[in-house]
Amino acid sequence: MNIINSQSLLDYNTFKVDVSADLFKIIDNEEQLQKLLEDKRVSKQKKMILGGGSNILFTKNFNGLVIHNKIRGIQIVSENKENVKIKVGAGEVWDDLVAWTTKHNYYGIENLSLIPGSVGAAPIQNIGAYGSELKDTFQQLEAIDLKTKDKIIFNKSDCRFGYRDSIFKKELKNRFIITNVYLKLTKIKSINLSYKILKDNIATTNLKSEDVRKIIINIRNSKLPNPKKIGNAGSFFKNPILEKPQFKTLQKKYPEIPFFEESKIKVPAGWLIEKLNWKGHQEKTCGVYAKHALIIINNNNATGLEIKNLAEKIKESVYQKFNILLEEEVTII
Ligand SMILES: Cc1cc2nc3c(=O)[nH]c(=O)nc-3n(C[C@H](O)[C@H](O)[C@H](O)COP(=O)(O)OP(=O)(O)OC[C@H]3O[C@@H](n4cnc5c(N)ncnc54)[C@H](O)[C@@H]3O)c2cc1C
Known part of the structure; x- marks a missing residue:
């Protein structure tokens, strides 16, 4: 071999x-x-x-x-008038898959357009954007145990999906290689415009999944650095989730703080970082993207350690000021 x-x-x-x-x-x-x-x-x-x-x-x-x-292939496994179940090789490029689904007028993953990376990595952190997450369409996956070489099927509940999280980031970290992912998409028009920026950019709701894809691509291109031109890995940190009393204390001090209320309260890490004037900050080899405070960029042959050091300084300053410990979204090796 x-x-x-x-x-x-x-x-x-x-x-x-x-x-x-x-x-x-x-x-x-x-x-x-x-x-x-x-x-x-x-x-x-x-x-x-x-x-x-x-x-x-x-x-x-x-x-x-x-x-x-690089395991490839997109296959329809079953379908009826309303739904289609597909099996996708883990080595397919995620955004090629999204383009394929919208071309076929399937609905379910169009809000996840232009997220870089492979299909096999999508369940690892339950990729999400613009009010959708992988788990919304996920059915099951096949994975090979790197120790025993056994093939195991993981259903949705087995994966323990959370916000940018799954069992593959915790107990089963580095234990399996995902080989195929199964998704259930719908053929019935159903677009998700729950996210404010989407509503603001859409004049009519009579849209197909392909139209939503185009809008998302435009929004993302205007806000995010293209990794082919500027080294980055998207959001470096997750949005912190706070208990209500901690959030109320913060809100008293900063009434303008944005938040999303679920059972607990999620505040945008980018807002906290921007508040501390990191946005656009430049070091010798790396810095914080000028259009998005959550993105660390490599703009001059930075080493991984230089990027990590900058991330640690940001994390420390957020902790000192807001008493919030940011958690990395990026896997550091
Ligand atoms: C510009 C930009 C924007 C981004 N926007 C978003 C966004 O909106 N939402 C979002 O959720 N993420 C976003 N990301 C992060 C990233 O694109 C996703 O996390 C993506 O799923 C990573 O895929 P990958 O193939 O590159 O994974 P890698 O970086 O190669 O791997 C990530 C982790 O998954 C593991 N892994 C990868 N493939 C497999 C497999 N087949 N089996 C088992 N383990 C595997 C790796 O070991 C590693 O731990 C963005 C990144 C960039 C650069």
Whole structure:
């Protein structure tokens, strides 16, 4: 089996950090994966799964095997007048999948347009945007246990999806490689305009999923840095979720603070960071994006450690000022 030694990961992470992996293998199908896991050279190696590298910050070389998932394919598994169930290879590009669904007039994931990365990574943090989350259409996934090589089916409840969270970020971190994801989409027109910015950008509600996709793409292009041009991994931190008494204290001091009320209260991390004047802040090699305070950018060959140090300074200042401990959304390796 052709396993690459000492592979640069520069083109495999959207932060554009220059690190390498001791061993590297692209897999196109499950048989290759099984063979790889049986290979004597890799059985004792530390392993990590890499999709599009758009939610990862490498702070050092990876001393082990990186498995780059390229398992492709979009298949209709079953359908009726109202719904369609699809099986998607984990190595498909997420946004290509969204484009495919809207081209076929299916509804359900159009609000998740233009999120970078692979289909297999979407369940890891239950990707979300503009009032939709992966879990809204998710049915099940297939994954291979990296230790036992067994194939396991995870239903929705098994995945324990939360806000940018799942069991694969907790108890089962780095234990499985997701190979296929099943989604249930609807053929009946049903668009989700619950998010304010969407309502504000839409003149009529008589829209198809493809129209919503175009609107979302325009909004995202106006606000977010294109990782092909500026190294970044989207939102660096999650929006903190506060207990009501803590929020009330904060709101007394800052009556203008935005928030989303659920059972607890979610406040935008970007607002807290912007309040402390980090937006547009520049260090020698990295900084905070001028249009979005939640995005750390690599604008001059930054190392992962330089980016991490900046993130830590931001986190510390938010903690000192607001007594809120931000949690990273990006996986730091
Ligand atoms: C400009 C920009 C905007 C973004 N906007 C959003 C947004 O709106 N909403 C959002 O939720 N996220 C957003 N993100 C973050 C990112 O795109 C998503 O988290 C995406 O799902 C990551 O996919 P990936 O394939 O690049 O994953 P990677 O970065 O390659 O991996 C992320 C994690 O998943 C694991 N993993 C990847 N593939 C597999 C697999 N097949 N099996 C098991 N584990 C796997 C990795 O080991 C790692 O722990 C944004 C990122 C950027 C750069």
